[in-house]
Amino acid sequence: MLLDFTYYNPTKIHFGKNSLEKLGDELSLYGKTVLLVYGKAAIKKNGLYDKVVAILEAAGKKVVELPGVMPNPTYAKMQEGCELVRAHDVSLILAVGGGSVIDCAKGISASAYCEEEPFAKYWLQYQPISNKTVPVASILTMAGTGSEMNGGSVITHEDMEIKAGRIFPPELYPRFSILNPKYTLTVPKYQMVSGVFDTMSHLMEQYFCGTDISTTDYLIEALLRSSIDNLRAALKNPDDYEARSNIMWNATMALNTVTGLSKTQDWQVHMIEHQLGAYTDCAHGMGLAAVSLPYYRCIAPFGLQKFARFAKEVWGISAESKSQEELAGAGIDALEAFCKECGVVTSLRELGATEEMLPKIAESSFILDGGYKKLTSGEILEILKQCF
């Protein structure tokens, strides 16, 4: 059944080779002090840091910095940013980096003026945001998470051993995001592949649910095909601007909510991977791919028609002389073969998990019921063992 929906996405996207030129005009809409949030050394090495700081200075801004945001950004790091916002009366939080940096910036925006404990209030209890927030914007350097055009923020609380995602309070959508595919040309192969599998996982989480075939499903199939074709092109020639552009825009489109409209959505793979990430700090896209294969084999019998369509429409597998079960299975096999072809790590052991972690990951994973089958913790453990 098609669900009613509301769609509203206020993020302005500047995309392309010359998109950084738009930063100056955008900055004129905000106050004096900008908190620049970024990761480890990458943007200093490739010169982007210097360019951004020069534009900020030319715009007359006072720059406060929060460097060192790690993959799977922590609650502690976010709190550091909150202190800076309060101490300097920050008008705009500008994230320069990948999804982790943007997620951290959004977490700071939501939490800086929260008088209660923000992780409990916003990430665990999912309360609406009731305090003042600070506008967020982003300059994206890696494709995958889609954080540049949504209100999501995934934060890891180290003491609690919980990685929790908050989706999608309207206040946290970036006001603008600058997407220059050239910045992604230097992203290492491992990270590029991980990013594309993150995108593909977002699409599959939204696709595998419901009995209707809505326009949203057609759009998801298109973005999956574009992800597959363009990852192949970029692996063949890492300097292919067109392929990198498509990979970048696929990632944005895959999680700006357009591809979830009218659908219940699954997201169980992400729930499991979040806990895997809390224990191992593995590359998010790789973790998702590893969990996806046994998970989809587990749930396919409960959504056969859609899995058969996936085989046909996404992987171009002929339905001829195949039962629906065989066709559905062939689609998941094609996904697995594509993982191998692209060098995706699909073993949890190789991603840093130990056997002792598996029951803890299974026990602590949130269980959702938007997909074809609601799992038990026991079934999650079984899935984890299958990809260990």
Place this chain on the structure above:
Amino acid sequence: MLLDFTYYNPTKIHFGKNSLEKLGDELSLYGKTVLLVYGKAAIKKNGLYDKVVAILEAAGKKVVELPGVMPNPTYAKMQEGCELVRAHDVSLILAVGGGSVIDCAKGISASAYCEEEPFAKYWLQYQPISNKTVPVASILTMAGTGSEMNGGSVITHEDMEIKAGRIFPPELYPRFSILNPKYTLTVPKYQMVSGVFDTMSHLMEQYFCGTDISTTDYLIEALLRSSIDNLRAALKNPDDYEARSNIMWNATMALNTVTGLSKTQDWQVHMIEHQLGAYTDCAHGMGLAAVSLPYYRCIAPFGLQKFARFAKEVWGISAESKSQEELAGAGIDALEAFCKECGVVTSLRELGATEEMLPKIAESSFILDGGYKKLTSGEILEILKQCF
């Protein structure tokens, strides 16, 4: 080559069976007086008028009315609305109807406080909007034009015999649009088919250009396939809510600018049809379909690769043992066969044109150069004769 782009779409969409329930909350954001813009008798017959007026009254609004907006809304009708806006200090223009009604509402918004001659300034000279505008919102009752989620407004100046489209000043995007597929269940078959061909034409105008294959092309193919499949389903069973929903959302997605990003875009078919519309007042989608067939046969040799891809990806035609020319031709043949299957009128004579009109239409059509071949007026006349 992929073009740089900026994407920003501030329209909030409420979609589904119960979407009218959102109207009350939305109204609370605007002042006292609402100009209700609508067409002929349809919304009075089906009860929508009474429901909307009841919600407006419950919200404490003063309602001013502009009824009788015609297909291909005229400059004179728009001026009538402008006078009402000025006389009653209107805070919100609420269009209830199809694309013509919404286009008229946007025209009023742009023109009411324009101190120069607005048609010349905004539709012919394409100047940025420099005067105060009035917020526009819509309740959509027919799928096709996509006007519910963009800033476009097509107005026919009867004295000048020009139908001109203004795209897409940010001020004119509806603040919110309510899309209930149920309202479209009573749209007559002829209008439904015309609407779907309008959608398909929007998609093809954006698709047939450039040598790159961007994510945008994949998305267009998906929306074309969804349009084809769901028009077939709705013709088979006019009460199919899922099919009508997909037809409605396809139309919105086909012209909310997502499907034009990174592309030069063609739009020559629309330029010719606009003049056809200025002379004949024919159903827009039918006129587009009629012109499309000879037009695409004329330009295909200049964009063979894309036309071959169209045959394969949109119509599922096998490339095996076909030259690229044959494959490209087979795609256009499939489009023509689909027109016949769905009862599309593809003869200009049947759409009300006379032989004497053809040179005038050809002479007065704007000529664009975003597609595979820039036409001459002579070539346009040839195309018109081929579909006469």
